[in-house]
Amino acid sequence: MASSAEHATLRVPSGRSSPRWTSSLLPSTTDMAQLTDILRSTVLPTAAQLDAFRRFISEAPADLERYDAEIESIQLLLERFKSERELLSTYTDRCRSVHSPIRCMPTELLIEIFDMCAPSCAESIGNEDTADMEVERLAKTHLLQLSSVCYRWYQTVMGSPKLWSTIVIDAELWDPTDIRTDHLLRRLKLSLERGANSPLVMQLGLPRDDQDLESSILELVTPHATRWRDVHLWINPSSVKLLAKMRGNLPRLESLSLSASTSDPYPPGPAVFDLAPRLRNLILTGWPSRPEIPWGQLLDVRFQNDAASVTSGLDILSLLQRGAEYQMDWNCTTVSLGSLVWKPIVSHLSIFTIEFSGVIDSSIPQATLRNMLESVTMPSLRELYIRRDPAGPPSFWPHSAFLSFTKRSLLGMCLTDLQIQAAIQDRELIQCLELLPLLRRLWLRDCEDHNRHAVxxxxxxxxxxxxxxxxxxxxxxxxxxxxxxxxxxxxxxxxxxxxxxxxxxxxxxxxxxxxxxxxxxxxxxxxxxxxxxxxxxxxxxxxxxxxx
The missing domain is CATH 3.40.50 (Rossmann fold)
Structure with a gap:
């Protein structure tokens, strides 16, 4: 057998431990070769060889046991080394994190980044929204995920009212969820509380057939009326009375959108929004009557009729002041010309857009536009846009009515932008342009019917x-x-x-x-x-x- 000097030894890193034990019985390469030759041949080993083998067999178990003990000891040592290395690596990474650029980022900028992480469904109601999406946006799941990254992010998320001040609810999706209504209301209340005194941006789709749930939601949001800044309400007009206590308590309200959740006619409700000193933008969709609004201070108004009388939309024209912009969207499938009352109207608004949709009979938008141009006077009009549904049939241009409207309103002294989407003859267009010397921008789009005269x-x-x-x-x-x-x-x-x-x-x-x-x-x-x-x-x- 070879001496122990020929045997390999296991060493740990210098400075940590001394060389470990190695068995003196370990065979050399020569010993292994001689034993292999004996096992492969029919020649019996010599007496000396047999004695050596018996001695090796009797002494080896003790060394094997010691090897087992050494292996177990080394495994424990290896686990200790792994644990220590992991600790050292983690600590080193954290030391590097101290110098990470994101730690140097101002909290205000970090809040802006967090705000951008909100999914689209958390910013507005969509037609493709599901019950699961409704639950996630009520719980503000994206904010909870960000808050779990580190302690600083947790403090930033929980201590930033701005991140909690966008409320989007579609209560029509609450019933299909597996979560109890009181739990959903609790999530809404928690977001409102975390928003503290931050201006509130809210899209609130109230249920149409559940008055108890509608009342419960409004009871949570109306106490925060002083925070309302940009609000869109899908609400039954008869339920406006539930908002009456907010009257005179809307100091921050700048943008308001009211969409009727039902087409049933209702009498005018109580005044709610007439004392909103900062209100500048208004959208009315399918609203059955003209609400009490501080019209004289509005700058941007959009009226969308949907199975509702548009008479109130015409009345709005006379209420807007110089500098205001007004867009009327006429759904021709729901407008009855016989129900419209055309009366002389003087409006000082600056930008006017009239858009026709749902056109089935081209005579309806043509007659509507003609009657409007014959009854309205706009001495401050700077921009006029007349648009139509591109998928519908074309309508002819009410030429005489427009010329009369132009002269009566003195548009030659103020109109700079004109868009026409109608079947107008080129000579008629030239007559119109001759009255508009200050025109700077002109949009012309012909009808898509090849049999009509193109402009x-x-x-x-x-x-x-x-x-x-x-x-x-x-x-x-x-x-x-x-x-x-x-x-x-x-x-x-x-x-x-x-x-x-x-x-x-x-x-x-x-x-x-x-x-x-x-x-x-x-x-x-x-x-x-x-x-x-x-x-x-x-x-x-x-x-x-x-x-x-």
Whole structure:
């Protein structure tokens, strides 16, 4: 057998421990080879070899036991080393974290980042929302997850009222959930309390057929009326009386949206929002009657009729002051022309948009627009947008009514923006433009019926280019949006653009042109080359889009 000096030894790192024990019985490579030869042959070992084997067999168990003990000791040592290494690694990582940039980030910025982590369903009610999503946004799950990262994040989340001041509820989804109603109400109450005195942004969809739940929700949110800043209520108009105690207690309210959760007619409810000194923005959707609102201070109003009388929407026109913007969305499937009362109205608003949707019979929007233009006077109007449902049939332009409206309102002294989406003849359009010398932006979109007369023709562009020596009817024009249905020549369009560029009456000129479906070819190479030369002047921009 080989001496112990030939045997390998197990050593631990220097400075930690001395070399460990090694058995003197360990065979050498020569010993292993000799024993292998004996086992593979039929020759019997010598007497000396047999004595050596017997002595080895009798002495080996003691060393094997000692090896077992050493192995167990080493395993304990290994586990200790692993534990110590993990502790050292963790401590080192935490030392590095002390210098981490996020620890140097101001708490105010961290709050803004946390606020951005909110899922879309936590910011607004959507048509695809589910009961599970409703439960998560009531519990503010995203904030609870952030608060579990570290102690500082926990303190930041729990101590930041702003993060808890967006309340989104769709109570129609409460019934399908597996959570008891009182638990959901408790979550709502907790969020309101954590919001402290932070301005409240709230979308509140109240149940239509559960008055007890509706009352329970309102009992929680109405005590926080002083915090209301941006609020959207889907509510039964008859339930407005439950909000009456908030009257005169809305000092922060800036934006309000009221959507009727039912189409049933109701008489006007009690005044609630008439004493809101900061209210500037209002949206009414399907509201059966005109609410008491401080109309004179509003800047942006949108009225959407939905199976409700639009008479109140017309009355709003006379209540708005100079500088206000008003958009009326008319759902033509629910409007009865016979029920409308047209009376003379003077309105001083600055921006007016009328949009028709649900158009089945083109005569309805045409008659509605004509009656409105004949009855309304707007001496301060700067921007006028007349839009329609692109999927519906086209309606003809009420030309005489518009000319009368323009002269009566003195629009030539104030109107700068005009959008027309109707079937208007080019000569009629020119007559309209001749009355609007201050026009700066013009949107023209033809009807999509090929059998109707289209507005953008060579005659129109030649007139705008003053080819016959006529005066420039729109000298301040700086933006044009053309979407014709018929083909116009490159020459006429080029003359129009060249004239506008050469006139130099505006600092910039932006023209967007959509190629019509009936156009057999794109612009000629010569036309495009000329466009590039003009665009090199930087003050001219021209873009082409293919409708197809």
């Amino acid at each position: 953008m023709t060579d005659f129109l562009f030649d007139r705008l280019a003053c080819t016959q020596g006529e005066p420039d009817i729109v000298p301040r024009l700086e933006y044009c949006y053309f979407r014709p249905i018929l083909r116009c020549s490159d020459e006429s369009l080029g003359r129009f653009i060249g004239f506008r560029v050469a006139s130099g009456q505006v600092k910039t000129l932006n023209i967007q042109f959509h190629l019509p479906l009936t156009r057999e070819r794109a612009f000629s190479p010569e036309f495009l080359v000329q466009m590039e030369k003009w665009q090199e002047r930087k003050e001219f921009r021209f873009s082409i889009h293919d409708i197809a």
